[in-house]
Amino acid sequence: MPALSVKTRWVLGLLAVTALLAKPAYDYHLARQARAAAQARYAADKAEFQRLCREVAGYKFYRKAENVEGILLLKVRRDGDWQDLMAPGAAFALEGTDESYISSFLYNRDPITTAGDNSYFVDGGQAASSISGFKYVEVVDERNGERVHYTPRWDEPWQYDKSYLKGYIKFWLDKSPPLDPPRYAVTFEDHVVPEERARGLASSTVKVIDTQTNEVMAEMLRYAWSPPGAFSRSATPWLSAYKCPGVGHGSSTATRQFVDRVLVPPGATAPPPPK
Incomplete structure (x- = not known):
């Protein structure tokens, strides 16, 4: 298998670093989505409870x-x-x-x-x-x-x-x-x-x-x-x-x-x- 060129190794390393840096941001994005979904569910369930209490x-x-x-x-x-x-x-x-x-x-x-x-x-x-x-x-x-x-x-x-x-x-x-x-x-x-x-x-x-x-x-x-x-x-x-x-x-x-x-x-x- 031919050795990778310096340029190729550099590009692959850059991609790896970029992936490592992107993962926390992606995890944070998923966490925000989960929190938003939980808050929306809480609000909907609370509204339904309040409706049942009224009606x-x-x-x-x-x-x-x-x-x-x-x-x-x-x-x-x-x-x-x-x-x-x-x-x-x-x-x-x-x-x-x-x-x-x-x-x-x-x-x-x-x-x-x-x-x-x-x-x-x-x-x-x-x-x-x-x-x-x-x-x-x-x-x-x-x-x-x-x-x-x-x-x-x-x-x-x-x-x-x-x-x-x-x-x-x-x-x-x-x-x-x-x-x-x-x-x-x-x-x-x-x-x-x-x-x-x-x-x-x-x-x-x-x-x-x-x-x-x-x-x-x-x-x-x-x-x-x-x-x-x-x-x-x-x-x-x-x-x-x-x-x-x-x-x-x-x-x-x-x-x-x-x-x-x-x-x-x-x-x-x-x-x-x-x-």
């Missing part, structure tokens, strides 16, 4: 019932994998689960104290200012379809267990055989729509039902949005997702706060409708 999500109240002593829970919230883009209950990822979900309907709640504030606190205490929750809750066991009766109980464990501070009041959830089925029921349906989940969107509908007439008394459709990029940065992106409608206080009891506006326990008053 689709929200509350619908048709009828209210007073002096409701107990309710039937057709479903109970369960814990989920909040890193999973397709997690069914993602729109209510902050809601209490299992016994906490059941207990939330039995807790007392504090009245609204700020003018114009449609939110209120829900707790397990018995403060003098608090308003009682439901007297009992019956839950359908999803494994066998049987009902279980739950009632609230407060006692003072400090009187027999010195590990508690004096005056401490503890909430207990007591279980017993079912009574006659409550007339009013609460249920929910989590929506897993692949096209929405690809955009970081999750939704769920909560309904209050009159079981005697099969009438839907009220419904709440909630959307949550966690930008897709969050799933690579956070261990639990659904826990920090944007939500509409949300609640001002007590995010773990959002369903109870909705139900209180439809089914009113004895001696309580329904909070005003959300703005």
Whole structure:
């Protein structure tokens, strides 16, 4: 093979140097394109979430019932994998689960104290200012379809267990055989729509039902949005997702706060409708 001329070697060297110098510029160009595409996607997904909040999500109240002593829970919230883009209950990822979900309907709640504030606190205490929750809750066991009766109980464990501070009041959830089925029921349906989940969107509908007439008394459709990029940065992106409608206080009891506006326990008053 004949030796390359000095001129040829010089040209080849120049081309090599030019390629080396051009690569960082090309990589930078690709990075700018990727950033621009990500920003455009973020803006489009955010705009879609805002549209859904304006036009689709929200509350619908048709009828209210007073002096409701107990309710039937057709479903109970369960814990989920909040890193999973397709997690069914993602729109209510902050809601209490299992016994906490059941207990939330039995807790007392504090009245609204700020003018114009449609939110209120829900707790397990018995403060003098608090308003009682439901007297009992019956839950359908999803494994066998049987009902279980739950009632609230407060006692003072400090009187027999010195590990508690004096005056401490503890909430207990007591279980017993079912009574006659409550007339009013609460249920929910989590929506897993692949096209929405690809955009970081999750939704769920909560309904209050009159079981005697099969009438839907009220419904709440909630959307949550966690930008897709969050799933690579956070261990639990659904826990920090944007939500509409949300609640001002007590995010773990959002369903109870909705139900209180439809089914009113004895001696309580329904909070005003959300703005």
